[in-house]
Amino acid sequence: MSWQQRIDQTLQQRLQQGLLRRRHPVRLSSAASLQSGDKCYTHFSSNDYLGLSQHPAVIEAWCRGAQRWGTGAGASGHVTGYSPSHHQLEQTLAEWLGFPRAILFNSGFAANQALIFALAERDDTLIADKLMHASLQEAAALSPARYRRFPHNSLEGLVRQLDATDSANRLVITEGVFSMDGDQAPLATIQEQCRRHQAWLMVDDAHGIGVMGEAGQGSCGQQGVKPDLLVVTFGKALGVSGAAVLCSAAVADYLEQQARHLIYSTAFPAAQAEAVLASIHLVRHHPEYQQTLAVNILHFRQQCQHYGIELTDSQTAIQPVIIGDNHRALAVAEKLKMTQHWVQAIRPPTVPAGSARLRITLSAAHSAQQIEQLVEALYHAL
Ligand SMILES: Cc1ncc(COP(=O)(O)O)c(C=O)c1O
Numbered sequence: 581m582s583w584q585q586r587i588d589q590t591l592q593q594r595l596q597q598g599l600l601r602r603r604h605p606v607r608l609s610s611a612a613s614l615q616s617g618d619k620c621y622t623h624f625s626s627n628d629y630l631g632l633s634q635h636p637a638v639i640e641a642w643c644r645g646a647q648r649w650g651t652g653a654g655a656s657g658h659v660t661g662y663s664p665s666h667h668q669l670e671q672t673l674a675e676w677l678g679f680p681r682a683i684l685f686n687s688g689f690a691a692n693q694a695l696i697f698a699l700a701e702r703d704d705t706l707i708a709d710k711l712m713h714a715s716l717q718e719a720a721a722l723s724p725a726r727y728r729r730f731p732h733n734s735l736e737g738l739v740r741q742l743d744a745t746d747s748a749n750r751l752v753i754t755e756g757v758f759s760m761d762g763d764q765a766p767l768a769t770i771q772e773q774c775r776r777h778q779a780w781l782m783v784d785d786a787h788g789i790g791v792m793g794e795a796g797q798g799s800c801g802q803q804g805v806k807p808d809l810l811v812v813t814f815g816k817a818l819g820v821s822g823a824a825v826l827c828s829a830a831v832a833d834y835l836e837q838q839a840r841h842l843i844y845s846t847a848f849p850a851a852q853a854e855a856v857l858a859s860i861h862l863v864r865h866h867p868e869y870q871q872t873l874a875v876n877i878l879h880f881r882q883q884c885q886h887y888g889i890e891l892t893d894s895q896t897a898i899q900p901v902i903i904g905d906n907h908r909a910l911a912v913a914e915k916l917k918m919t920q921h922w923v924q925a926i927r928p929p930t931v932p933a934g935s936a937r938l939r940i941t942l943s944a945a946h947s948a949q950q951i952e953q954l955v956e957a958l959y960h961a962l
Contacts, residue, residue, distance in 0.1 A: 598906035611945035621922035622950045624940045629791050629897045630869040631945030632819030632859050641858035645851030653847035661847030669853040673824050681832035682824045688786045688813035689715040691823040694841035700725035705747040709754045742777040750779035756788030756799025760931050762898030767805040782809040790817030796863035818859040822848045872944040883955035901938040909936035915961035
């Protein structure tokens with residue numbers, strides 16, 4: 581089959597199965613509202629859980645940084661792209677999260693892939709939760725290491741995999757808060773099993789950092805866990821972009837030698853590092869953002885209960901409404917759009933087949949009234 585035929589056929593199949601993905605240009609006017617075309621919507625699909633992407637202090641830090649350092653880093657951090665702001669951000673992250681070192685990456689996707697590709701060699705074994713993020717799944721599958729998966733959040737499944745392999749190097753990989761389900765991994769018991777089996781633990785806390793635990797230290801801080809490798813991202817609750825790996829001094833030195841996403845990619849702008857620093861300052865010193873988010877999550881769940889809308893057990897900002905059928909999920913999202921609510925329908929392969937869903941995300945920026953209006957619209961749309 582020629583490339584052209586393959587492309588045409590794939591697009592046609594995706595359309596027929598309700599799986600075609602489209603991007604829409606939107607103008608975010610606040611952390612809770614957006615404009616698309618000439619219509620305004622309240623949005624419940626962003627990962628800006630604390631509304632910090634629109635915070636004046638974060639915006640000002642970015643502008644100040646750009647005036648001071650220019651707009652681009654100009655090169656990889658190994659050349660001239662590593663500024664005092666990047667250095668300060670790494671030190672702040674290490675101190676805030678209690679690790680010897682932090683290494684910055686352009687995105688969580690890059691950090692996850694860089695880590696796996698840098699560490700995993702032929703006789704190593706990677707043992708991962710089945711629902712872990714695409715960036716990790718892909719890197720694990722492409723790496724030369726053995727790749728085993730355990731059923732989502734199943735401790736029994738994890739132990740079975742740990743018992744079944746005798747590789748000298750075993751890395752258990754999970755997420756703090758699962759991106760499409762909003763549930764949390766039992767990190768303390770997972771860590772215990774890792775220690776018993778002398779395996780390393782890696783936690784991707786993209787959706788936990790800033791929103792879970794004291795001073796927003798994330799899922800690991802909340803559960804009193806110190807993984808060997810922690811990935812945090814800045815594009816979600818911190819409202820900016822980029823990511824970091826928290827690790828030992830030796831692993832950080834090793835990543836500086838081996839992580840191709842770090843070595844062969846232009847560093848993110850110094851101004852961005854300044855914005856992330858401002859955002860971290862807000863998270864650490866203003867617990868009211870986390871508290872408002874918690875109130876909003878509770879309010880949403882109580883409203884859904886009132887209307888008899890079935891939810892999962894998720895207690896986090898990610899509140900999926902499982903629909904099942906792809907076309908129906910799209911139709912419900914369209915109906916919500918007609919009431920000026922922007923909620924994304926998430927379909928396979930992002931989620932398992934037959935579990936298409938509305939991924940509703942709450943933010944500290946939502947008002948009680950906006951949440952009530954969404955739930956009422958949802959009741960009529962379902
Ligand atoms: C669990 C998880 N890890 C990593 C990423 C990637 O992070 P980033 O958006 O910074 O590339 C995402 C987000 O898409 C995610 O949900």
